[in-house]
Amino acid sequence: METRRLRMLVELSRLGSMRAVADMLGTTTSTVSQQIAALADEMGTALIEPHGRQVRLTPAGRRLAEHAVTILAAVEAARHDLAPGGEPNGTLRVAGFATAIRAHLLPVVTALTTSHPHLHVLIREHEPAEALQLLAEDATDLALTYDYNLAPATEDPAVRATALWTARWGLGVPAQAGGREGTTLEVFAQFAGHDWIVNSRNTADETVIRTLASMAGFTPRITHQADSLDLVQGMITAGLGVGLLPLGTVTFPAVRLLSLTAPDVELRAYAVARHGRLYWPPLALVTELLLRRSATGRDRDRPAGPDADAAASCRDQQD
Numbered sequence: 001m002e003t004r005r006l007r008m009l010v011e012l013s014r015l016g017s018m019r020a021v022a023d024m025l026g027t028t029t030s031t032v033s034q035q036i037a038a039l040a041d042e043m044g045t046a047l048i049e050p051h052g053r054q055v056r057l058t059p060a061g062r063r064l065a066e067h068a069v070t071i072l073a074a075v076e077a078a079r080h081d082l083a084p085g086g087e088p089n090g091t092l093r094v095a096g097f098a099t100a101i102r103a104h105l106l107p108v109v110t111a112l113t114t115s116h117p118h119l120h121v122l123i124r125e126h127e128p129a130e131a132l133q134l135l136a137e138d139a140t141d142l143a144l145t146y147d148y149n150l151a152p153a154t155e156d157p158a159v160r161a162t163a164l165w166t167a168r169w170g171l172g173v174p175a176q177a178g179g180r181e182g183t184t185l186e187v188f189a190q191f192a193g194h195d196w197i198v199n200s201r202n203t204a205d206e207t208v209i210r211t212l213a214s215m216a217g218f219t220p221r222i223t224h225q226a227d228s229l230d231l232v233q234g235m236i237t238a239g240l241g242v243g244l245l246p247l248g249t250v251t252f253p254a255v256r257l258l259s260l261t262a263p264d265v266e267l268r269a270y271a272v273a274r275h276g277r278l279y280w281p282p283l284a285l286v287t288e289l290l291l292r293r294s295a296t297g298r299d300r301d302r303p304a305g306p307d308a309d310a311a312a313s314c315r316d317q318q319d
Helices: 003-015 018-025 029-043 059-082 098-115 128-136 184-190 204-215 229-237 281-304
Strands: 048-051 054-057 090-096 119-125 142-148 159-174 195-198 221-225 242-246 255-259 265-274
Touching (some): 003 029, 003 054, 003 059, 054 059, 090 098, 090 128, 098 281, 119 281, 128 265, 142 159, 184 204, 195 204, 229 255, 265 281
Parallel strands (some): 090 142, 195 221, 195 242
Antiparallel strands (some): 159 242, 159 265
């Protein structure tokens, strides 16, 4: 059902003349007549009837005109709602990993309750592959994802990824196991005989571990899997293996965190949205606020040195 035809019907009910409708809309009487006839065919009932030398709406036509007023008003409201530069309101669906939600999105949502009370954010916790699948299925509007500099995500031309923050990672090992600081490959080589703990819902950290282990001359023995970084630390404490942890993490007493440098291991966070929706006001606003928060975090952490660059915000990235 074309809104243009509905508008012609509404104007005909108001003006009572096809010529008057044509003049007001800047078209011809013939076009108005054709469009009203097409609308009648679409509805399966007569909408106008002869009335002297003019026409008038049938009861069905008058009823449809009443509906059309409501429909056209809703369409206009939607146009204003979705127009770039419009006031953000409605519901924005976000799927993302735990740290992005906890440390970055939740403060933004809290601020929005005051600044934009008509904008509602629905949150679902998911690992990157899961969040991107929801985005592809149109089950979410914004995906908060991550990859590693040593395990970059595959680019998808259907979406745009906006870089947010980065965080350096180290290797969590049992404190009693010792271990010397050194280059990443030197640190890895010291634990070649240990079991290795990886994420259970994302393979990126396993890719990083296997890549660096190969460069260090061994094949890692991947055993345990855990999403929660607290659980990873618990496994390390129990002597079940070693695993990647964000630098700046407050470690358990029995866990030691060794820096990984040359090459560095760096997590990179992104806000991902589908093309065609990038300028939808709610999506554009939340993405911009996440960008600002990420930039503020980098500025705040910079004086503490390179190791502190946003690392604290990734404390429980896989939790």
